[in-house]
Amino acid sequence: MDERVRRDYWRRNLRLMAVLLAVWALVAFGAGIFFADLLNNIEVIGIPLGFWFANQGSILVFLGLIAVYVWRMDKLDKEYGIDEYEEEVHVD
Amino acid sequence: MTDIQLWTLVFVVLTFGVYIYVAYASRVSTTSGFYVAGGGIPAPANGAAIAADWMSAASFISMAGLIALAYNGYSGAAYLMGWTGGYVLLALLLAPYLRKFGKFTIPDFVGDRYNESARLIAVVCAVVVSLTYVVGQMAGVGVVFSRFLSVDTSVGVLIGMAIVFFYAVLGGMKGITWTQVCQYSVLIVAYLIPAVAVSTKITGIPMPQIGFGQILDELEALQAQLGFGEYTAALTGSDQFNMFLLTATLMFGTAGLPHVIVRFYTAKNVRAARYSALWALFFIALLYTTAPTVAAFAKFNILSESQAGNLADQSWFATWADVSLITGVDGGPVRDLNGNGAIEFTGGAGNEVMINNDILVLASPEIGGLPAPIVGLVAAGALAAALSTASGLLLVISSAVANDVYHKRINRQATQQRQLVVARIAMAVAVLVAGYLGINPPGFAAQVVALAFGLAAASFFPALVLGIFWKKCTAAGAAAGMATGLAVTAAYFIWTLPEDSAWFFLGNDPILGIAPVGFGFIGMVVNFVVTVVVSQFTRKPSAQMQELVEEVRYPGRTELVAAHARGEIAD
Numbered sequence: 305m306d307e308r309v310r311r312d313y314w315r316r317n318l319r320l321m322a323v324l325l326a327v328w329a330l331v332a333f334g335a336g337i338f339f340a341d342l343l344n345n346i347e348v349i350g351i352p353l354g355f356w357f358a359n360q361g362s363i364l365v366f367l368g369l370i371a372v373y374v375w376r377m378d379k380l381d382k383e384y385g386i387d388e389y390e391e392e393v394h395v396d
Numbered sequence: 397m398t399d400i401q402l403w404t405l406v407f408v409v410l411t412f413g414v415y416i417y418v419a420y421a422s423r424v425s426t427t428s429g430f431y432v433a434g435g436g437i438p439a440p441a442n443g444a445a446i447a448a449d450w451m452s453a454a455s456f457i458s459m460a461g462l463i464a465l466a467y468n469g470y471s472g473a474a475y476l477m478g479w480t481g482g483y484v485l486l487a488l489l490l491a492p493y494l495r496k497f498g499k500f501t502i503p504d505f506v507g508d509r510y511n512e513s514a515r516l517i518a519v520v521c522a523v524v525v526s527l528t529y530v531v532g533q534m535a536g537v538g539v540v541f542s543r544f545l546s547v548d549t550s551v552g553v554l555i556g557m558a559i560v561f562f563y564a565v566l567g568g569m570k571g572i573t574w575t576q577v578c579q580y581s582v583l584i585v586a587y588l589i590p591a592v593a594v595s596t597k598i599t600g601i602p603m604p605q606i607g608f609g610q611i612l613d614e615l616e617a618l619q620a621q622l623g624f625g626e627y628t629a630a631l632t633g634s635d636q637f638n639m640f641l642l643t644a645t646l647m648f649g650t651a652g653l654p655h656v657i658v659r660f661y662t663a664k665n666v667r668a669a670r671y672s673a674l675w676a677l678f679f680i681a682l683l684y685t686t687a688p689t690v691a692a693f694a695k696f697n698i699l700s701e702s703q704a705g706n707l708a709d710q711s712w713f714a715t716w717a718d719v720s721l722i723t724g725v726d727g728g729p730v731r732d733l734n735g736n737g738a739i740e741f742t743g744g745a746g747n748e749v750m751i752n753n754d755i756l757v758l759a760s761p762e763i764g765g766l767p768a769p770i771v772g773l774v775a776a777g778a779l780a781a782a783l784s785t786a787s788g789l790l791l792v793i794s795s796a797v798a799n800d801v802y803h804k805r806i807n808r809q810a811t812q813q814r815q816l817v818v819a820r821i822a823m824a825v826a827v828l829v830a831g832y833l834g835i836n837p838p839g840f841a842a843q844v845v846a847l848a849f850g851l852a853a854a855s856f857f858p859a860l861v862l863g864i865f866w867k868k869c870t871a872a873g874a875a876a877g878m879a880t881g882l883a884v885t886a887a888y889f890i891w892t893l894p895e896d897s898a899w900f901f902l903g904n905d906p907i908l909g910i911a912p913v914g915f916g917f918i919g920m921v922v923n924f925v926v927t928v929v930v931s932q933f934t935r936k937p938s939a940q941m942q943e944l945v946e947e948v949r950y951p952g953r954t955e956l957v958a959a960h961a962r963g964e965i966a967d
Binding site: 332373 | 946
């Protein structure tokens with residue numbers, strides 16, 4: 305892979321990471337902690353929403369974020385023709 | 397022997413037999429097999445192994461109790477979010493790149509990317525963090541044995557040591573990994589069956605994650621009647637800020653714990669490392685979304701019984717009072733203080749009972765009125781959780797000693813056989829030390845475990861992330877950052893240790909009201925700042941090292957990484 309294509313690949317990787325980490329922070333610290341009081345005014349299946357995010361929702365979102373990451377990176381790898389992955393274990 | 401003891405014995409013997417068989421079938425004879433299972437574990441299996449490795453006695457036995465009793469509901473979620481959110485960081489920031497780098501240990505990465513003094517700091521961090529952690533696991537094994545099989549706690553710890561000794565020394569990472577896959581299966585079944593049964597019994601909904609919404613209103617009413625604070629209410633002010641710090645510390649600490657990170661070296665390739673993180677969080681989420689429901693149902697049951705005045709008539713109440721995990725408010729036997737003929741559990745001055753956090757999960761099948769085989773299964777699950785985590789931690793200690801100290805620093809010419817002998821001896825010594833500390837835990841063990849996360853966040857996380865994402869991060873910068881982060885966090889922790897928990901004088905007030913358990917996040921920020929500043933003024937990494945870092949960012953095979961692996965590039 306030449307220099308320019310590599311830089312392009314890395315930039316797209318970083319952009320994906322930035323988006324996913326922003327959602328991560330918003331859900332965990334925003335919905336789960338700082339806005340939990342506000343969200344508690346809304347109830348879903350008997351559970352106040354802020355409490356639900358802290359107890360259940362955030363975990364499900366984390367799982368979703370990694371799923372999106374794995375899926376998008378697979379696509380990105382294919383687009384850039386990476387099909388042989390590093391498999392060696394390195395012995396000194 | 398009671399029914400419960402019989403069933404516990406059946407499940408314990410059965411599961412231990414499986415662990416021993418699996419370990420024997422996957423014994424190893426190479427260093428790569430011993431340290432990283434030859435790097436050939438498929439993603440779902442690796443995910444299950446990570447999950448078992450990660451979910452310790454604390455997750456299985458203590459967490460639901462912490463949420464329901466110690467944290468009274470909402471604020472306990474710091475543990476739920478903290479211990480799962482770290483996997484997002486691991487998956488996105490570390491797993492694929494460390495796998496591409498493809499070494500044996502975390503100090504290995506630090507030593508190769510930076511220099512030998514950074515490697516030694518990393519060895520110290522890895523051993524300290526892992527040792528503090530493993531003590532709690534061994535103690536957990538002792539508690540389960542003494543409660544369910546009426547053997548002495550020390551004997552319980554010895555039995556646990558013997559099992560771990562057998563499969564960890566024989567099979568190294570390969571034996572540990574496949575045993576952990578079995579242990580995950582045992583612990584998740586043991587956790588879910590009682591939770592589903594209790595939810596179905598109380599609400600008619602077999603999915604506790606949905607079912608617990610049905611009882612929250614009633615639970616809230618009971619909490620209010622008995623003088624507890626609101627169960628679902630959010631925090632405000634400095635409590636809210638401390639919850640943020642604790643959550644962040646646990647997240648970044650998770651992403652810096654050596655026994656978890658090393659798992660990504662065992663994945664088959666870079667792609668499998670990404671999938672391992674996904675599988676791991678999936679397996680962990682099964683337990684972590686269930687834990688708060690176990691907490692809510694158990695609290696609901698206990699408060700209902702207290703309200704009805706028949707709490708002390710429950711059979712589980714008597715069994716746990718016998719082993720002093722349910723006591724009166726003064727720590728002595730439970731007494732009816734106000735003489736009204738009923739034992740009451742309340743949040744106010746009239747409280748007559750103290751319930752230990754650790755019994756909630758172990759007692760939940762009995763609290764929910766489930767039959768004896770299920771109680772036995774839960775005991776086996778708790779043992780699986782403790783043993784699997786202990787073995788992962790012991791491997792970190794033995795590989796840090798054998799690979800990073802013995803092979804890299806003392807005898808570079810050592811043959812594989814020689815290294816394996818050293819690794820096995822180190823493992824054996826670590827098992828003995830852990831067992832000794834499990835039987836004679838230091839007075840402030842609980843606080844030290846909390847410190848493990850702070851130290852991991854404040855030491856490893858910045859060094860690893862900057863090593864990958866910032867080519868110009870220098871060795872001096874990383875070493876200074878790790879040392880400062882570690883020192884600041886440990887110092888703040890020691891500064892605020894409660895007076896009665898240590899032999900030296902302490903007990904200072906927290907600065908700005910910052911709780912010591914959440915200080916790791918601040919230590920991490922300090923580490924980042926120090927690393928970046930020092931890196932500006934010290935010698936930049938060689939052009940070749942910068943090129944190597946560049947290559948680590950691509951998942952495909954590249955020549956430079958391969959050459960580095962063959963040892964053709966001088967450190």
